[in-house]
Amino acid sequence: MEEILRVQDLTYIYSPGTPFEKAAVEGVNLSVAKGEFLAVIGHTGSGKSTLIQHFNGLLKPSRGRVLLHGQDIWQDKALTRQARFKVGLVFQYPENQLFEETVEADVSYGPKNMGLPPEEIRRRAVESLAACGMGEEDLGKSPFDLSGGQKRRVALAGVLAMEPEALVLDEPAAGLDPRGREEVFRFIQQYHRQKGATVIFVTHSMEDAARLASRIVVMRGGKIFMEGTPPQVFSQARQLADAGLDVPQITQVFLRLRELGAPVNAGVYTVEQAKEELLRCKREGKLC
Numbered sequence: 001m002e003e004i005l006r007v008q009d010l011t012y013i014y015s016p017g018t019p020f021e022k023a024a025v026e027g028v029n030l031s032v033a034k035g036e037f038l039a040v041i042g043h044t045g046s047g048k049s050t051l052i053q054h055f056n057g058l059l060k061p062s063r064g065r066v067l068l069h070g071q072d073i074w075q076d077k078a079l080t081r082q083a084r085f086k087v088g089l090v091f092q093y094p095e096n097q098l099f100e101e102t103v104e105a106d107v108s109y110g111p112k113n114m115g116l117p118p119e120e121i122r123r124r125a126v127e128s129l130a131a132c133g134m135g136e137e138d139l140g141k142s143p144f145d146l147s148g149g150q151k152r153r154v155a156l157a158g159v160l161a162m163e164p165e166a167l168v169l170d171e172p173a174a175g176l177d178p179r180g181r182e183e184v185f186r187f188i189q190q191y192h193r194q195k196g197a198t199v200i201f202v203t204h205s206m207e208d209a210a211r212l213a214s215r216i217v218v219m220r221g222g223k224i225f226m227e228g229t230p231p232q233v234f235s236q237a238r239q240l241a242d243a244g245l246d247v248p249q250i251t252q253v254f255l256r257l258r259e260l261g262a263p264v265n266a267g268v269y270t271v272e273q274a275k276e277e278l279l280r281c282k283r284e285g286k287l288c
Contacts, residue, residue, distance in 0.1 A: 001033035003070070004166055004198050005055060005087070010064035012050055024050040026222045028064075032166070037192055038200045039209035042219030043244065048202045049092075051219065052168050055200070056087035085114055088164030092171040095143075095151030103129070103146075103154050104139035110162040121161075128160040129153075131194075132187050149180045156184070160191060166198040167191060173208070185212060206248045210234065210269040218245065235267035250274050262286075 010028040015021050025047040032038055040048045053059045054066050057073050057080045065072050066083075073083040088110075091097065100106040104125050111121040126136055132153040138146075143154050159167065172188065173181040189212070192199045203209055209216050209230070216233045218226040220243060226233055233240070237247045237255055247255075247269075254268045254277070263286045268274050 001035070003031055004034045004036075004068070005032040006030070006067040006070075007051075007054065008065045008067070010051070010054060010066065011062050012054065012059060013062040016062065023222055025054075028222075028224055030217065030224065030227075032198060032200065034165075034198055035192075035196050036198050036200075037212060037214045038198070039213035039216045040200065040202045040219060041204065041206065041209050041216060041245070042225070043204070046219040047222040048219045049170050050222075052089070052170060052200060052202055055083075055166065055168050056089050057083045058089060085110070085162050086164055087166045087168060088159040088162050090156055090159050090167070090169040090172060092174050094155030094159075095148065098143040098151060098155060101142060102139065103134075103141050103143050106143050106154060107158045107161050110158055114162065124161040124163065125157075128157040131160055131191060132157045133183065149176065149183070152176065152180070152184060153187070156187065163195070164197065166200065169199070169201040171203060172201055173203075173205075204246075206234075206246050206251075206269075210248050210251075220245075230269055231267050234269040237266055 007028055007030050010025055011023060012025050013021060013023050028051060040052065042048045050059065054061060060074060066074070068083050068086060071079055073079050098106050100109065107125045107128060108121050111124050125139065129135065129138060134150065134153055134157070143151060146154065167188070169188065173184050176184060188199060191197060213230060215229055216227065217224055218233065218240070225243060226236065226239070234247060234251050237251050240247050250271055251266070251269050254264050254274065255266050257264050258266050264281055265277055268277050
């Protein structure tokens with residue numbers, strides 16, 4: 001598959017040369033394919049948020065390189081600026097960064113900085129809001145009069161309006177109720193399908209990673225601890241648990257079943273897979 005992003009020997013050190021010096025990420029190598037849906041998971045302090053902030057040049061590596069379509073984004077200022085638009089970054093609680101007087105102005109901020117003509121800016125504002133479940137009637141509203149869920153949608157629409165090739169999200173469903181979580185992930189999945197965009201999302205939820213991602217990267221202590229497809233990662237559920245990382249509840253159930261002697265696959269990570277695995281065992285006469 002065509003590669004869109006690559007980090008090579010990436011290290012980032014906070015407060016270098018001081019008593020508080022700390023390597024937040026260290027020697028990370030990672031390739032991301034075009035159109036991939038990638039989850040980055042790990043404990044608080046594992047380096048996952050620091051890592052993704054390098055993808056669009058928000059942070060500059062202490063050592064190593066970040067390549068976008070094979071070009072070092074820090075090679076010159078034009079490439080760094082280009083990366084900011086091609087790789088859209090949505091922070092945790094992005095609604096806290098809304099600042100314009102109207103929804104339209106906030107969503108249009110990125111496209112305006114891209115130097116696009118007014119009619120194209122308007123088109124992108126309308127389409128990105130529609131992609132996030134909002135309409136033209138919302139353009140003139142103050143973002144500060146909206147509900148928390150609507151603010152999250154506007155903040156997401158503001159990034160989608162730049163039509164990034166890669167959409168990077170830091171805990172996109174943080175603080176939302178179950179319905180809000182489902183809505184946000186539905187909008188993200190729709191963008192992924194319709195635009196063929198790469199999606200990279202940081203989460204502490206193994207369930208979200210298992211349900212949505214085509215590949216998972218597990219961070220631990222500023223380094224990549226494990227990576228692979230969901231079946232590959234969750235087949236190593238015991239190693240994840242030993243490292244203090246939660247695994248999906250259904251995986252924990254199947255791990256326990258194996259410990260009790262049941263001949264089931266411990267790599268199960270969704271309810272549907274659990275159903276199929278139990279039916280398989282029953283058909284084969286392995287369960288009474």
